[in-house]
Amino acid sequence: MAEPGGVLYDRLARVPEREWEKGAGLDALLEGAREPFVLRGLVADWPLVEAGRRSARDVRHYLLDHARDRPFKVSIGPPGHDGRLFYDVDMAMNFRVGTGKLADIFSGIDTAEELGEARTVYLASIDIPSHFDGLDAANPIDLGARDPLKSIWIGTRTRIAAHNDFPDNLACCAAGRRRFTLFPPGEFRNLYLGPIDNTPAGRAVSMVDFDAPDLAAHPRFVDATAAAQTAVLEPGDAIFIPSMWWHHVEGLEAFNILVNYWWRGTPAWLGQPQVALNHAILAIRDLPPEDKAIWRELFDHYVFENDASSTDHIPENARSILAPLTPESAGRLRAFLLRTLSQ
Incomplete structure (x- = not known):
């Protein structure tokens, strides 16, 4: 494939889009939902989204204004890294993980942009209440009686292998663009899952490279694509991913921010x-x-x-x-x- 994933994504079905209303309208859409859908412009009025529309630097400054003085976990790819956070040839991770203050991490991104360097920097699943002061209140969303985990994902161009999560997930694109490719829960055999105890981020991932699928090694992936749905989110858009749906996620711009909300329909005291x-x-x-x-x-x-x-x-x-x-x-x-x- 000459363009990353171009041929693959062009032939996939699109995630259905749903109309929504402020307030109880979102709660009604989410209640009992078992199929994915896209909500265009759901968080378009967030100050975080507005800052991202101005520029990548503006949205980074906005985040720094709310950041707490504590370490942030960050994944960094080596020189020449293509943004795919995955395994290397020895099945170790092809990126290193460290911690740093958000201002220092963003300063490194600023420098890379000035020099025109492509650098993979990814802050994944950062808990918003513990790492930011007032960010959640300034960028609200009404999820009814749900009490979700609230996370933010910040980074350069990235490709995150298809995986699933146990909770339901509402993911909101705040800056840049995100492409989601989704598969029903039963497609796990056709996605060729890797180890469950040695993973990039805690969940088993598909071993298929979506930008260059090796159909000789992964022939059933063709069957998975027949059941797949894809969507590109613009700033302010959101996507609902039901529990256990597989999703491959890409940050398509030089700088991207996603905010997501996870909740489960069963009590937290039940086991995983x-x-x-x-x-x-x-x-x-x-x-x-x-x-x-x-x-x-x-x-x-x-x-x-x-x-x-x-x-x-x-x-x-x-x-x-x-x-x-x-x-x-x-x-x-x-x-x-x-x-x-x-x-």
Whole structure:
């Protein structure tokens, strides 16, 4: 592909766009949503967006006016880095991670721009309340009763391999442009996932280079593209990414800012499914096939089907963790797991 991803993205379906109204209109769109959609101009009136429209330096100054005096985690690519934050040939990361004050990080970006140097600098998933004073209040969004994690992503041109997240996600383009390419949850086999314990940012990622897919090595990727949707966000636009949808994300301009909000539809005191998957690999995956078949049936019975046949024969006051979990019973279960895992 001569232009990065040009042929691939040109033939993909577009993420549907939805109309929205200020206030309760957004809450109604998000309630129960299981398909992605784009909201054009959702945060177009943010001062952060307005500063970005003026210039990259203006929006950096705006962020510095709100930044707390504390270290910021930053990923930096070596000279000649193409912006793809990924593995090297030895499956180590092809970037280094450090910390620094935001003013110093931005000063380095200023210098690179003056010299005309392409440099990969990426501040990923920076918690807004702990790293900025008043930024959230100055750039508000009404998410109803949701209590989301609020993060900001700042960087030069980047390509982030397709991955998924457990929470629902509303991502708002504040400066530059972002391209999202989304795949339904069931496409994981066709995305050729890498390791789950050695990842660029905590989640397993697709090993396919979307700018130059190797279809000899990854032939099923063609099937994934048949189910894919893509969208380019301009400053002020937003995209809703439902839980577990795979998304490949690119910062398309020399400088880009994204603000996102994560929330889950279940209580925070419930466990993380990824932890259960990791434990199942430890405890079940390498059992003999006949034993695995038994455990598959037990998982279906207690977890995936979870119908009345698993509890009706037990007195209601004696069902323990087979009853719907509460904060207290979930806490007891977590303590039991911690004890058993430490033995």
